[in-house]
Amino acid sequence: MLSVSDAQAIILNLVQPLDNQRDIEVVNLLTADSRILATPVTSPLDFPHWDNSAMDGYAVRYEDVQHSSAEKPAVLEIVEEIPAGYQPQSTIQPGQTARIFTGALMPAGADTVVMQEKARREENRVFILDAPKPQEFVRHKACFYQAGTQLLPAGIKLNAPEIAVLAAAQCPQLAVYRRPRVAIFSTGDELVSVDQPLQAGQIVDSNQYAIAALVRQSGAEPVILGIVKDDPVALEKVITHAIAIADIVISSGGVSVGDYDYVDKILESLKAKIHIRAVQIKPGKPLTVATFPSTDAINRVSPLYFGLPGNPAAVLVTFWRFVLPAIKKLSGITEGWEPAFLKVRSHDELRSDGKNETYLWGKLHLIDGVYEFHKAGGSHSSGNLINLAQTNALAVLPVGKTLIYPQEEVQVLQLGKD
Structure with missing residues (x-):
């Protein structure tokens, strides 16, 4: 029986990430949340796009104010007011300043911003009460990002900060990996659906709902195949269909050693290679992991099969511990698939x-x-x-x-x- 760490290593070694040429799709930025970026992004824009003020205050020439103090303030003439979005019209000359607001373009001739709390205004003059540092409160063009360099790498999940960066870079569409397809079914004569009246000895199939929710939360696409009775012919039919349409197949139940646990035998009849049959874990010891011969070596890799136990706690624990890292790696994320x-x-x-x-x-x-x-x-x-x-x-x-x-x-x- 395999240790948990050995089982994890085998599973992750079996996973082949989605292809960055074949398995991509172009999506609108507004629908890109939680998707995995498939290609690096560069921008033709510098960030900031121009020199601008990081503070409400006064745009000055440092040499005019470098010796300012409350006792001997520098007195400057205000020649312009520059709100955000306004194109400055003046060049700041010696003894001059411009009233400026956060985010506004720096006027030509000015190289420093004095925050308004360190100045006193009287009509069209301002008294600088404290000497600033050179270039203080100036955000220089391209100091955050230089046009033409990599803005975001491939293989990252797009959350709100990345979406904001892409919006600022004017990327309305982008290439992301398609969502992995995960086929899900449950096995057992005792199982019924949530809308079916219970008879003695029957159990509602909660596993399919739990697995589907976990698959969606992982960013993959669940393909629900329903409940399959403990019948070898029916099981073989569903498994054959599942491996033809999905990247990962997850079944719950039927992987123990009981008389009605047919999954492993059917996998073997389908020429699957069973890599894991049991793991030294509680709950969840009966765990099957298998791969299949690929029918199309050029366009499709072998699907990965997970036969999870039937008990609900074991299903959730084995999904969190083994299946979720596999889906993450498959999805195209370049790092961070291992459980933390x-x-x-x-x-x-x-x-x-x-x-x-x-x-x-x-x-x-x-x-x-x-x-x-x-x-x-x-x-x-x-x-x-x-x-x-x-x-x-x-x-x-x-x-x-x-x-x-x-x-x-x-x-x-x-x-x-x-």
């Missing part, structure tokens, strides 16, 4: 049998400036879905660790973070 762990203080006593790497769900709270993990109340059975609500972190007890005391340090996987 924090060391925090545990509020509660945490227990494990020590046989497997154990994940306990709960919430992170910031207490007096220190993150603290609070374990969810109730049973941490892999079949208990209810206390998973509002989970934002998983505490990790490594193999051999059976007890973590309250206030002791624990490693946690923070959820819902990029």
